[in-house]
Amino acid sequence: MRFDLTDLKLFVHIAESGSITAGAQLANLALPSASARIRGMEEALKVPLLQRGRRGAEPTEAGRTLLHHARAIARQVDDMRADLAEFATGLKGQVRLLCNTSAMTEFLPDALAAFLATHPQLSIDLEEKLSREIVQAVIDGAADIGIATDAVDSSALQTFPFRDDPLVLAMARDHPLARQLGKKRHISFADALSHDFIGMAGDSALQRHAAEQAARLGLRLHCKIRLRSFEAMCRMAASGAGLALLPEAAAIRHNGDDRLRIVKLNDAWADRKLLICVRDHDALPAHTRELIAALRRI
Incomplete structure (x- = not known):
């Protein structure tokens, strides 16, 4: 036909x-x-x-x-x-890049801005997804580069280290859970799920991931409010409204007045690293390889 x-x-x-x-x-x-x-x-x-x-x-x-x-x-x-x-207006290449919430908000904005400033004839199509969706999209050829956590199986791809990105709980220093913990610096996710959480609004990959981890424990993640940025989550958590699950880098960056207590999670899935994933590095266009090199240097 x-x-x-x-x-x-x-x-x-x-x-x-x-x-x-x-x-x-x-x-x-x-x-x-x-x-x-x-x-x-x-x-x-x-x-x-x-x-x-x-x-x-x-x-x-x-x-x-x-x-x-x-x-x-x-x-x-x-x-x-x-x-x-x-391309008729001078564009010489486009890169399709998928990443998780943490990479999108904490690591990529400055890195991509610097790269595009020195490569004005390129464009980057950036989208946030869950890590397993990112890996599958790169395998399927729907994305040139993926940035995903090491918690998912990326053995079918070539990978390069990008960032350490552990998840932590941020809470007010006088929150009931903070008082319960005393001097302890670690907690399991299951032990925190009886408290209200402050989540991310919209179709956040991190929020979906957290809900899935709670479901695997047979529990439910109850979000009292959903906000659109890690900064807003930290401010709300510092006021005592609930617990915020977010990347350690974001919690530290938005703890300017030291009102937050940051507690590490014992769960293996929270001690994560971010990887750059591609199907075949050598087969990628030169401008895509240059972007990968720039991300690995920063």
């Missing part, structure tokens, strides 16, 4: 307008040509794609399946054209 973009766009126009005539006009095709193209598609697939009637034409079950894929292909083509159009 061989369909071209004109066939697919024509079918989308017909399905959305409810008429072969209107669809042909939208596709800038003569009606006989449009009808012939639809017949050719149906003959190639050996199934009817349109239910024709007095009121026009609507997709059959097979037609609705084709419509779904045709729309997806059209979006991909539009995205491709938009990306390639940037």
Whole structure:
């Protein structure tokens, strides 16, 4: 079966307008040509794609399946054209980079800003995801570089050390859990889950990870409030509103008035390291290898 973009766009126009005539006009095709193209598609697939009637034409079950894929292909083509159009304005390369919450907020902003300042003809498409999603995306070729924790299996990829990134609990010094701990400097996550937490708003990879760890213990992570930054979480925790689970670097950075008590977690999953993940370093474009080198130096 061989369909071209004109066939697919024509079918989308017909399905959305409810008429072969209107669809042909939208596709800038003569009606006989449009009808012939639809017949050719149906003959190639050996199934009817349109239910024709007095009121026009609507997709059959097979037609609705084709419509779904045709729309997806059209979006991909539009995205491709938009990306390639940037090269006409001087852009020389794009890097698709996926990272976890900690890398996104604590380590990458300054590093990427410095890199882009010296590489003005590059662009970076940065997105936050869970570490296991990052690894799978790099394996599948959906991302050039991933920054994920060593808690997930990345053995199918080439990896390079990026940062130590342990998770800690931050709380007010007079919080009930802080008083309960006394001089202890470590706690298990399970022992903290009876208290209210301060979480991250939105679809935060760190928040989802924390909820999953609680579920594995057969417990629930109760978030009293969700905020959009580690700084806001630390300020709220310092006021005594709850516990904040966040990277140690963020807790230390936002503890300016020393009102927070920072407690390490005993759990193995919290003692994590961040890794740079790629499929094949030597096969990457030169500008992508340069970015990896810059991230490893910082």
